[in-house]
Amino acid sequence: MKSTSAGALAKRLKAAFPDRELIVRSQGQVRFIRFSSGMQKAASGVAVSLVGAWCVSMGAMALSQFSASTEQAALATREAKVADAASKVAKYRDNLDGTVADLARRQQFIEKMIDAHIGELPEETETPAAPPTPASKLSAALPEASKLQQIKSSQLALVDRLTRYADHRATLASDTIRKLGLNPAPMMARARSKVAEGGPLERLATGADGSLDPRFRRLGLSLARMDALENGLASIPQVQPAHVAYVSSSYxxxxxxxxxxxxxxxxxxxxxxxxxxxxxxxxxxxxxxxxxxxxxxxxxxxxxxxxxxxxxxxxxxxxxxxxxxxxxxxxxxxxxxxxxxxxxxxxxxxxxxxxxxxxxxxxxxxxxxxxxx
The missing domain is CATH 2.70.70.10 (Glucose Permease (Domain IIA))
Known part of the structure; x- marks a missing residue:
């Protein structure tokens, strides 16, 4: 079977490349140039090889150019991603710095309110951990943002508890004043009056723009109301004016x-x-x-x-x-x-x-x- 195929191929090649003679006339003389079948086959082989080598060379060049273009595109994409990531990191770091600063201002507000109006916190109320300073931050990483968020949540929870605590004390004082037949409203009005007040401005804020979180403002108002009513209650007679055993004549x-x-x-x-x-x-x-x-x-x-x-x-x-x-x-x-x-x-x-x-x-x-x- 193989020999038959080989013979058929040989016949096709012989038919494609028969022996040829070329007649050349020059200066009255005739010359015969003979091209045998083998010579034609060899020349064809050389030509095919040269064409193949050229194609391979051109393909390699094209592939090289394509690869270089692909690498440049990939490099440009990577550079764009790095630049974008750097921009995000810088923006995140700026946001983190701003968050830390806001937490510090909130903490300062809470501490001032506690020192000025309460002194010692009730046992069930705890002060949140102080926020880290910019120098103590290690990097702009997601875990840090989570910790800062936890501190913020703790601060807001404390503000809410302090507000309820102040409201409770104010209610007790107000109820006591009413039980004594007095009206607590004038005491509140006196506390809100602006007569004979002054001093250097020490602004309290929770935002970089000087704004005050409404929850912190509510705390401040509750503490001021508590102070006004308790001061009013403290001004109501409650100390025995004389240390004696009995009253000789009543009202x-x-x-x-x-x-x-x-x-x-x-x-x-x-x-x-x-x-x-x-x-x-x-x-x-x-x-x-x-x-x-x-x-x-x-x-x-x-x-x-x-x-x-x-x-x-x-x-x-x-x-x-x-x-x-x-x-x-x-x-x-x-x-x-x-x-x-x-x-x-x-x-x-x-x-x-x-x-x-x-x-x-x-x-x-x-x-x-x-x-x-």
Missing amino acids: GYRSDPFNGSAAFHAGLDFPGPMGSPIYAAAKGKVSFVGQRQGYGNCIEISHGNGLMTRYGHLSAFGVRVGQDVDGGTRIAAMGSTGRSTGPHLHFEVRVNNRPMNPRPFLEAARNVQQEAR
Whole structure:
């Protein structure tokens, strides 16, 4: 079978390349040039080889050019990706720096509010970890962003808890003031008034543009409301003005000690040894030191919002007009001046110059103030 195929191929080649003769006439002479079948086959082979080599060379050149073009395109793509990645990293780092700065400002706001209004945090309220400074950041990596987000979430959770804590204390103080028959609204109005205020500006902000996060602003307002109401409550009589065992005469109806007729007693009488210390029932400013008819030597302390306490029948003064005092400050000595049958303190509580029973103030205010604190 193979020999038959080879023979057929040989016949085809012989038919394609028969022996040929070329007749050439030159200068009257005739020459015969013979091209045998083998010579034609060899020449054809050489020609085919040359053409093949040329094709291979051209193909290699084309392939080389294509490869170089592909590599250049790939290199350009890689360079573009690197540039884009570098831009993203730089942008991310800038955002990270901004986030760290914002967290630091938020932390400063929280710390200032705690120091100014609360002092020590309730046990269930914890301060979040302080944000890292730019010098402590290692790189602009995703895990760092996650940690910063956790710090931000912790700060916002703390702000929310502090706001609720301040609102709770403000509600306790407001309820106490109402139980004593007083209106807390004037205390709030006084806190919002802009009379006699000043000082250098120390702006509080949570954003680089000076803005304040609404949640932080809400915290500040809640703490200011708490302070106003608790200061108002602290100005309500709640300290026993004399350390004595009992009250000799209560507020209201009684028989006059001099003539026995029906009379109205506008305060409480605390009997004790001559010269016993007398204390301010609440914080305030001394508004009067001197003598008043029926009271003898007398001291009056203004506590704001129309509230005033009066201390009568004193034997000595320990304060001056305009002096600020705290609840429990020693202001005088017990005596028996004025319309008095013996050493005692006559104590009054007045609201807008209208006498009120001091007993509820001394009993209820002290207990609820302790609960609020």
